[in-house]
Amino acid sequence: MTAASAEPSREPIVSVRDLQVRFQTSDRRATVKAVDGVNFDVRRGETFGIIGESGSGKTTIGRALVFLLKPSAGAILHDGTDPLALSRKQFQSHRRDYQIIFQDPNAALNPRMTILASVLEPLELAGIGTKAERERQAREALERVGLPQEFGERYPHQLSGGQKQRVVIARALTLRPKLIVCDEVVAALDMSIRGDVLNLFADLQRDLGLTYVFITHDLAVVSHISERVAVMYLGQFVELGPTEAVSERPLHPYTQALLSAEPRPLPSSMRLEERIVLQGEVPSPIDPPTGCRFRTRCPHAQPLCAEQAPEWRELKPDHWVACHFADPNFSPDQEPPEETP
Amino acid sequence: MQAGQPGERRSEVARDGARPLMSVRGLGIRFKTSQGIWQATRKIDFDIAPGERVGIVGESGCGKTITGLSILRLLPGNFAGLDGKIIFDGTDLASCGARQMRSIRGKRIAMIFQEPMSALDPVFTVGHQIAETLRVHTSISYEEARAKTLEMLRRVGIASPERRIDDYPHQLSGGMRQRVMIAAALICGPQLLIADEPTTALDVTVQAQILELLRDISETSQTALMLITHDLGVVAETCTRMITMYAGEVIEDASVDEALVRPLHPYTSGLLRSLPHLSPRHGRLPSIPGRVPSIAEMPNGCRFRARCAHATKGCEAEQALQDAGGGRKVRCWRFAELNLPGALHPPETSVAARVAAQ
Numbered sequence: 001m002t003a004a005s006a007e008p009s010r011e012p013i014v015s016v017r018d019l020q021v022r023f024q025t026s027d028r029r030a031t032v033k034a035v036d037g038v039n040f041d042v043r044r045g046e047t048f049g050i051i052g053e054s055g056s057g058k059t060t061i062g063r064a065l066v067f068l069l070k071p072s073a074g075a076i077l078h079d080g081t082d083p084l085a086l087s088r089k090q091f092q093s094h095r096r097d098y099q100i101i102f103q104d105p106n107a108a109l110n111p112r113m114t115i116l117a118s119v120l121e122p123l124e125l126a127g128i129g130t131k132a133e134r135e136r137q138a139r140e141a142l143e144r145v146g147l148p149q150e151f152g153e154r155y156p157h158q159l160s161g162g163q164k165q166r167v168v169i170a171r172a173l174t175l176r177p178k179l180i181v182c183d184e185v186v187a188a189l190d191m192s193i194r195g196d197v198l199n200l201f202a203d204l205q206r207d208l209g210l211t212y213v214f215i216t217h218d219l220a221v222v223s224h225i226s227e228r229v230a231v232m233y234l235g236q237f238v239e240l241g242p243t244e245a246v247s248e249r250p251l252h253p254y255t256q257a258l259l260s261a262e263p264r265p266l267p268s269s270m271r272l273e274e275r276i277v278l279q280g281e282v283p284s285p286i287d288p289p290t291g292c293r294f295r296t297r298c299p300h301a302q303p304l305c306a307e308q309a310p311e312w313r314e315l316k317p318d319h320w321v322a323c324h325f326a327d328p329n330f331s332p333d334q335e336p337p338e339e340t341p
Numbered sequence: 342m343q344a345g346q347p348g349e350r351r352s353e354v355a356r357d358g359a360r361p362l363m364s365v366r367g368l369g370i371r372f373k374t375s376q377g378i379w380q381a382t383r384k385i386d387f388d389i390a391p392g393e394r395v396g397i398v399g400e401s402g403c404g405k406t407i408t409g410l411s412i413l414r415l416l417p418g419n420f421a422g423l424d425g426k427i428i429f430d431g432t433d434l435a436s437c438g439a440r441q442m443r444s445i446r447g448k449r450i451a452m453i454f455q456e457p458m459s460a461l462d463p464v465f466t467v468g469h470q471i472a473e474t475l476r477v478h479t480s481i482s483y484e485e486a487r488a489k490t491l492e493m494l495r496r497v498g499i500a501s502p503e504r505r506i507d508d509y510p511h512q513l514s515g516g517m518r519q520r521v522m523i524a525a526a527l528i529c530g531p532q533l534l535i536a537d538e539p540t541t542a543l544d545v546t547v548q549a550q551i552l553e554l555l556r557d558i559s560e561t562s563q564t565a566l567m568l569i570t571h572d573l574g575v576v577a578e579t580c581t582r583m584i585t586m587y588a589g590e591v592i593e594d595a596s597v598d599e600a601l602v603r604p605l606h607p608y609t610s611g612l613l614r615s616l617p618h619l620s621p622r623h624g625r626l627p628s629i630p631g632r633v634p635s636i637a638e639m640p641n642g643c644r645f646r647a648r649c650a651h652a653t654k655g656c657e658a659e660q661a662l663q664d665a666g667g668g669r670k671v672r673c674w675r676f677a678e679l680n681l682p683g684a685l686h687p688p689e690t691s692v693a694a695r696v697a698a699q
Contacts, residue, residue: 053544160632190400191571195615195626202623217545224617224626243622261549263574265616265684267598271578277553278546281514 012041013179013211014065018074021060030286034060036235037074039312042179047205047212049226049243051219051258055282056232062181062215066098067091079178096126096175103184105164109156115142116152119171126175141170144207145200162193169200179211186221198225219262223247228318231255234293235285237312241319251321251328254294292324300325361388362532362565363412367425368435370404370411378421379636381407382589385425386662386670389533392563394556396576396597398612399586402633405569408586409535411435412567413446430532448478451526455538457518461510468494468506471525478529493524498554516547520554527558534559537569552579573616577601585609588633588644591662594670601684605671607649610681619684643673651679 021035035057042048052058063069065076067083075082083094102108109118119138128134142152145166156164165185172180182201186194198221204210216222222229223243230240231252239252250256257276264271278297283289289296295305302325310322368385371378382404389395397405410416412427412434427434429450434442454460462470471493472486481489487506494502497520510518519539526534536555540548556579559566568580576583576597583600585593585608593606604610611629613619620626631648634640643660646652655674662672673679 053546162632191573191612192400192615192629193632195617195628198617199625199628202625219545220617224620224622257546261546263548263552263572263578264618265573265577265601265613267577267601267684269598275549277549279550281516281547282544 011044012077013044013079014042014213015077015080016040016042016061016065016074017077019061019064019071019076020073021057021064021069022072025286032285033235033288034285035064036285036288038232038235038237040230040237040240042211042213043228044178044211045205045209046227047214047225049214049216049222049229050232051216051222051229052232053217053258053282055234055285057235057285058215058217058232059183061232062100062183062213065179065181065213066100067095068100093126096122097178098181099172099175099177099179100181100183101165101168101172101185103187105161105168105188106156108168109164111156113155114152115147115154115156115159115167118156118167119152119174122171122174128175137174138170141173142167144173144204145170160193161189162197165189165197166200169197169204173204173208176208177210179213181213181215183215184217185214187216187218194221201225219247219259231258234282234288236293236322237320238294238323239319239321241316241321245316245319251315251319251326252294252323253298253300257297257299292322294323362391362393362430363389364428365408365412365425366428368408368411368427369424370407370416371421371423372417373419373421376637380589380639381636382411382586383424384662385586385591387584387591387594389565389567391532392559392565393582394559394566394568394580395582395584396580397567397569397584397586398571398573398576400571400612400633402588402636403586404589405586406537409452409537409567409569412535413450413452414442415446415452444478447474447531448529449531450533450535451529451531452535452537453519453522453526453539455541457515457522457542458510460522461518463510466507466509467513467521471521471528474525475528489528490524493528494521496558497521497524497527498550499524515543516550519543519551523551523554523558527562527564530562531564533565533567535567535569538571539568540575541570541572548575555579573601573612574618585612588639589636590644590672591670592645592672594662595665596668599667599669604681604683605665605669605676605679606645606673607651607679607681608645610683611648613684614682616684651675 017039019035019038023032023034025032038061050058050061060069064071078098083091086094116138119141120134123134123137139152147163147166186197189197205212214222214226226243228241229243229246230237231254233254239246239255246255247259250259257278260276276299280297283296291307292305292310295301304324310324312320312322315321315326315328365385365387369383370381372381385408399405411423414434423435425435468490471490475481475486475489491502491506494506499505499517499520540551543551552575555566558564570576580597583595583597584591587608593600593609600609604613614627615629617626629648634644640647642657646656660672660674662670665671665676
């Protein structure tokens with residue numbers, strides 16, 4: 001496998017157009033719009049972060065990106081092709097390139113299979129090479145994630161949480177994917193080993209030219225690892241831009257509140273004096289507010305926000321936002337701008 | 342250091358002046374397992390002053406939750422024994438009778454947990470469950486209890502409490518349930534509130550609301566807060582003092598500001614350094630090598646030494662929680678010679694520096 005260039009290109013590996021994913025509630029009387037009209041590109045070789053609170057639809061997007069869920073409307077293109085247009089057989093080999101890793105390695109590993117057997121399984125299903133070649137590849141993958149040889153013969157319960165997550169990563173790597181969706185992959189790990197696993201992701205990206213979609217509720221994690229980050233609220237993107245811009249000069253009031261609400265491990269003299277504490281909680285995605293979905297909790301909401309959904313616009317180069325009143329000159333140490341529609 | 346901080350000053354006064362509200366000495370808890378008796382925690386020493394907000398920090402399995410539970414003697418079935426003393430306002434909770442413990446539990450010391458849904462009974466209204474605490478501990482009429490419950494629901498920030506008081510837990514959101522738990526915990530006006538990961542299951546915007554509520558209640562009613570968490574950010578925002586635990590022991594005890602800026606124990610320093618907030622973006626995150634020793638095979642001497650970059654031969658000796666001056670304590674014999682980085686290292690690239698520069 002050849003190493004890709006360090007700089008992510010602008011060429012998209014995934015294009016998402018007006019993606020919608022709807023679920024029926026169990027009594028079939030209502031529809032949950034888990035993802036409701038999302039547009040973005042993931043560029044080859046980058047780490048694309050998606051942050052949002054529970055119920056925002058971030059996990060649904062992740063699952064849809066690798067076609068574990070079928071979009072209700074809209075399109076997801078992998079490298080310019082629509083995987084849903086492929087034949088069943090083509091689709092099966094196509095999806096090897098797009099892998100997903102979940103939060104809980106305990107749920108992802110079969111407790112009755114050895115580590116090596118777990119890592120071998122995708123290769124066997126794909127029918128790659130001979131038995132000896134598959135085993136060599138699986139052992140290589142384990143070595144690549146920093147697990148010693150003898151771990152192959154062990155069972156999941158003999159490993160720590162961090163080691164188990166490494167096994168899951170190794171398994172995703174066996175089929176040499178182009179893109180990995182990482183859904184809350186460090187949330188279940190203790191602080192002292194989170195760093196190790198995040199470093200491993202960075203190393204693998206550099207060595208293998210991988211593209212990541214990193215889904216998390218943890219702002220510190222996402223801003224550490226991602227080149228670009230999208231902020232999700234109630235099934236829609238409210239902001240998307242370069243990580244530095246989004247985390248230091250956020251344009252959307254929700255992003256501003258999210259950043260301000262994050263508890264920071266800083267001494268009292270360095271913590272922000274004023275924080276934006278949002279009132280209430282996220283409304284139900286069954287019956288979202290009209291117009292702007294954030295308006296029920298937004299400190300700057302105006303009558304217009306109830307009437308009209310804000311347009312998804314590129315307010316600054318490469319920096320998108322959905323807010324009627326977003327101000328390109330906003331900086332967090334200033335007073336919020338005057339709002340007159 | 343920022344001696345001018347109001348929170349800092351209050352904590353200093355409380356520590357040096359008043360008699361502690363609770364004094365834990367030599368606390369250890371043992372459990373029966375199929376592989377014999379396991380010592381979950383040992384030699385736990387700390388004080389909490391009246392109205393003080395103390396964070397107990399550590400990773401999973403360090404013994405922080407069991408320490409909180411043992412104060413209320415809410416111990417699991419395989420509990421095998423408890424050593425040491427827990428002196429609460431003159432009474433030793435480790436040895437007092439069950440009857441006396443019941444009169445303290447819920448009334449003078451209350452506790453809230455991570456998952457409010459499993460702490461609330463789904464078949465009773467929230468009003469009933471809050472008033473129940475009051476009716477158990479005081480002889481109060483139904484009407485009075487209801488009136489006090491309403492007032493408490495309002496106090497914890499529940500909108501239209503008249504309507505919510507007759508709701509069942511499933512009708513409330515996660516944040517509201519945690520508010521109900523806080524209301525039930527505070528209804529008898531406890532002197533100490535133990536909160537075990539109270540915001541871990543909540544979203545960050547709701548977490549901010551609940552932390553603000555806890556801070557506010559502790560300040561206005563002088564309720565001491567013992568906040569058990571793995572999140573150093575939560576401690577920094579809420580508490581004035583931070584007690585760090587590792588492998589069943591207290592390894593550092595200092596004001597939050599001191600512990601963050603200049604940690605004395607290599608583990609505290611390692612934890613701080615591993616936080617992504619404090620590292621340059623896209624840079625390598627420092628981490629602590631190895632893993633926490635298993636409870637079944639605790640090493641002798643310093644329990645952190647196998648993972649510690651500063652370990653020497655002297656670390657094989659048993660480590661005592663020693664006075665480090667200025668009200669700080671640390672379980673590391675080398676603390677004076679080590680100059681360990683804290684949350685502000687490396688200053689030029691950290692979030693801290695960027696925030697400070699603004």
